[in-house]
Amino acid sequence: MNTAVRIAIIGDFNPEYETHHAINRSLQHAAASLGVHMDSKWVATGCAARDADKILRNYHGLFVASGSPYRSMEGAFAAIRFARTQRWPLIGT
16 A cells, blocks of 8 residues: 555543553554554544544544543544544544
């Protein structure tokens, strides 16, 4: 595959949370196992709350981060709603 798979990680990244680093590593590990190049980016819940549709369309799939006290629960719900209504790939724990 020449093009990278783009994954939006919905959550509020905190470098002090080991679970957030583990999410990054696990996604990279999965991509390597599949032989695909993957670019992932954390999308803050506040950004998702303001403009989920516009932001999330730039990604091939969404991952709702675990281990987050979300700054904007509405943003997390907006991302999930976007995935459900647009039939976008979504994973969450």
